[in-house]
Amino acid sequence: MRSLVEKICLILSPRCEQVRMLSSESLDRRLTWTESAAVRIHQCLCWSCRQFKRQMAFIRKITEQYARNELDGVSEAKLSDEFKQRLKNLNG
Amino acid sequence: MSTVVKRKKHSKDTESLSGYLESWVDEYGDSLYRFALARVGDEHVAEDLLQETFLGALRTYNEFQHEAKIQTWLISILQRKIVDHYRRKLRTQKLVAQQAPDQKDGQQPRLTRRQKWDTRPEKTIENREFLAALQSCLHKLPDNLRLAFQLRELDECDPNEICEMLAISNKNLAVRVYRARKALRDCLNTNWFCKD
Numbered sequence: 001m002r003s004l005v006e007k008i009c010l011i012l013s014p015r016c017e018q019v020r021m022l023s024s025e026s027l028d029r030r031l032t033w034t035e036s037a038a039v040r041i042h043q044c045l046c047w048s049c050r051q052f053k054r055q056m057a058f059i060r061k062i063t064e065q066y067a068r069n070e071l072d073g074v075s076e077a078k079l080s081d082e083f084k085q086r087l088k089n090l091n092g
Numbered sequence: 093m094s095t096v097v098k099r100k101k102h103s104k105d106t107e108s109l110s111g112y113l114e115s116w117v118d119e120y121g122d123s124l125y126r127f128a129l130a131r132v133g134d135e136h137v138a139e140d141l142l143q144e145t146f147l148g149a150l151r152t153y154n155e156f157q158h159e160a161k162i163q164t165w166l167i168s169i170l171q172r173k174i175v176d177h178y179r180r181k182l183r184t185q186k187l188v189a190q191q192a193p194d195q196k197d198g199q200q201p202r203l204t205r206r207q208k209w210d211t212r213p214e215k216t217i218e219n220r221e222f223l224a225a226l227q228s229c230l231h232k233l234p235d236n237l238r239l240a241f242q243l244r245e246l247d248e249c250d251p252n253e254i255c256e257m258l259a260i261s262n263k264n265l266a267v268r269v270y271r272a273r274k275a276l277r278d279c280l281n282t283n284w285f286c287k288d
Contacts, residue, residue: 024270028244028251054209055277060245061213066130066226067246069217077129078122083139087117090146091110 007034014038016049023053027060109150116146120163124170131174131242133231141177145170171247175257178239209285222284229279233272240265241272 010018011034019042022035031039043050079087124145128138148169156165216222233241240258243249244265249257255265 020274021266021270024273025266028266028269051209052277056273058209058213059273059276059280062217062226063245064248065214065217066223067248077126077135079125079139079142084117084121087121087143087146088110088114090143091113091150 010034010038011041014042016042016046019043019046019049020052023049023056027056109153112153113146113150116149116162116166120166123163124166127167128170128174130227130230131246132177133227137177141170141173144173148173171243171249172257175239175243178235182235225280225284229276229283232279233275237268237272237275240268241276244269 014022019039022031022039025031026036026039043053121142125138125142128141129135132138132141145166149166152169160168217226230238230242240254243254243257244251251262251265255262258265260268
């Protein structure tokens with residue numbers, strides 16, 4: 001648990017590194033009220049941290065799409081017939 | 093049960109398992125291979141992992157509850173094999189957990205307004221050159237960061253589940269995923285978005 005002083009410091013003067021870490025974490029969990037306020041206030045003033053947040057969202061979307069493509073067979077990688085046969089003989 | 097009956101039952105089980113195995117290989121072999129290849133980046137390792145996965149599937153088929161689809165079940169086995177593969181690799185390489193290339197402040201590509209991150213990722217991913225750049229950047233990530241990132245972003249595992257799999261704390265996972273995302277961002281900045 002953060003102390004009250006720590007919370008106030010976080011809201012009023014977070015460092016870019018802290019804000020970026022929290023931006024990344026916000027993709028995986030719900031931020032606390034203090035963290036969320038610190039990120040919003042900082043991002044209002046800092047262009048590069050706003051850009052970082054957009055980039056994180058972009059990376060999430062492209063990796064999601066990339067993973068889907070891999071399973072749907074958009075990528076052309078295939079097993080050779082010979083290796084498939086070897087796999088089929090595993091139980092023999 | 094007599095020995096003869098037991099033997100007959102065993103051979104019947106083996107036959108049916110062989111049948112299942114053939115259909116799994118035909119139906120899911122290629123997609124599982126692409127799944128593994130995207131995560132390990134090496135054809136031979138991907139093939140080995142696939143082999144281990146099917147062996148694992150044969151061993152545990154009797155315990156399979158059929159609550160999930162066969163493909164989902166096979167992917168979950170493959171995922172575990174990939175985690176084991178990286179664990180073995182990390183053990184031999186003795187990688188330090190916090191080895192992200194972005195830590196060298198002087199070498200960090202700086203954010204500038206010149207960079208254009210496409211606002212439509214679904215279009216960007218269709219570009220083959222971008223896909224190659226993305227794959228290369230993913231494979232450049234240090235193994236410990238890459239594994240955490242893959243499980244979270246590509247496999248969309250729950251953070252608590254990943255912590256359990258990798259035996260790390262939630263904070264440690266958040267740091268690894270953050271460093272991986274940042275390293276990937278920097279790599280894409282260098283290899284794609286700044287490309288003339």
